[in-house]
Amino acid sequence: MGLLEKIFPKQRENNIDGYFKTLNAYIPAFTTYAGGIYEMELTRAAIHSFATQCAKLKPEIQGSAYKNLEKTLQFKPNPYMDTYKFIYRLATILSIDTTAFIVPLYANDYETIVGFYPLLPQRTEILDVKGEPWLRYTFSNGQKAAIELNKVGILTQYQYQDDFFGTGNKALLPTMQLLDIQKQGIEEGIKQSAMLRFMAKVGQSLRPEDIKKERDRFSKDNLSSDNTSGVMMFDAKYSEVKQIESKPFIVDAEQMKIIQTNVYNYFGTNEKVLQNDWTEDGWNAYYEGKIEPFALQLSLVMSNMTFTQKELAFGNQILFTSNRMQYASNNTKLQVSSQMFDRGILTTNQVMDIWNMPHVEDGDKRYIRKEYSEVNKLDGGEGNAIKG
Incomplete structure (x- = not known):
């Protein structure tokens, strides 16, 4: 038994009635982009820095349904990768293909979810099976597998033309070609200058x-x-x-800067982020612009694929929080810790998370200062102190 059989232990693809009809796509199919985005040094660095920071997100489950899955999500979402690799790969696939798939891993009853796996198919088609949409995956080794669409989580970027999938990164192709030409020019220039x-x-x-x-x-x-x-x-x-005096070949700095800026703009990053040289304000901007939207979409996608509508209505959800991101200065950490703790907003262990310290016994209790009073009780009236 291989990996495919373990992820799709019971395929129920039958009675295919053709492609599922969508509003905009005549044939709803998605093909992995093979334009070499991950093979260029600058674009890979931008994707890697994004995926690395996203991998710090911490999965948490609110509500009682599937509460047993919380530790699974926090440590090992599937038998083959830990949480860091799981999130990192999702962020990487999403950046390269603008579409990333998450499939649930089921117990023997094919109903109880016991884990999650990120897929990287070569081609994905939406089929009509008895009036319901199914996803049929074709992998690079030629193997195929199918699963109901409503059981799958789909992350997208640049979703415009297709009802289900991202548009792709073809808009970056001219910049990729410039990067390749620039690299070849440097290599040939060095060879020629060193040859004679x-x-x-x-x-x-x-x-x-x-x-x-x-x-x-x-x-x-x-x-x-x-x-x-x-x-x-x-x-x-x-x-x-x-x-012959050998002179090193130098690419025009202004042209190089323009190409780099195109990549930074496309991936929503900058040189300081790629070199881990950010300031607190710079990091906050990058987090709000790149990582937080990813965390929000991932939370929604995994909540919707895991819980029923009734369970969602009762407040059950999967959240990806950023308490592992130690980007704030010590002064900011101190202010947040003191201001949030004595107002009962943060627990002792949550403050310990801010300082990247281990949890303590009874650290989940909340405390509040007792000298606070209602504003309308301050004029000579009896103070109504808030008690913990």
Whole structure:
């Protein structure tokens, strides 16, 4: 039994009535993008920094339904990866393909969810099975698997043309081509500038094969490691020998900056984020613009695929919180800890999380200062102090 059979232990694809009809897509199918976004150094760095920070998100389950799944989500969502790898891979797939799939792992009854797995299919089609939409995945090794659409979580970016899937990263293709041209230009420039060291003019006419032999002899006698004296000597057959000054090839800095800016704008990042050189304000901007939207979508997608409408109505949900992101300065941490703790907003253990310290016994209790009074009780009236 392979990985496919473990993820899809009971395939129930039958009675296919063709493709499921959508409002905008004639054939609702999604193909993984093969444009090499992850093969370029700058774009991979942008994707990696985003996925790394997203992987710090902490899954939490609110409500009583599936509460037993909380530890599973926090440590090992499936038998093959821990939570960090699970979230990291989702963020990476989403950035590259603009569509990421999460499938539930079921117990033997095919109803009880026991885990989650991120898929990377080569092609995905939406089929009509007895009037209900199903997803049929085709993987790079040719294997296929199908599952009901309502059981799957789908994360998207740039969703416009398709009712279910992201549009893709074709808009980045011109910048990718510029990056490739720039890289090739640097490589060729370095090769050319390092190739020729001397130019020698032979004072007589020679056949091409004799010129080659003489060049090899001249190089061996004067330019190889065998010449330990450091002195170059040549006879009268050469009318002139000149040393060529090698200059490094430099790409225009302004053009390079424009290409980099295009990548930064597309991925919503900047140089400081990629180099882990952010300030507190800079990090807050990156978190609100990139990581928080991902956390919100992931929370909604996983809540909807896990809980029934009735369970959702009773407040059951999966949240991905950012209490592991230690981006604030010590001064800010101190202010948040003191201001939030004595008002009963944070527990002792939540404050310990802020300081990246281990939890303590009875640390989930909340405390509040007792000298607070209602405003309308301050004019000579009996103070109505809030008690913990």
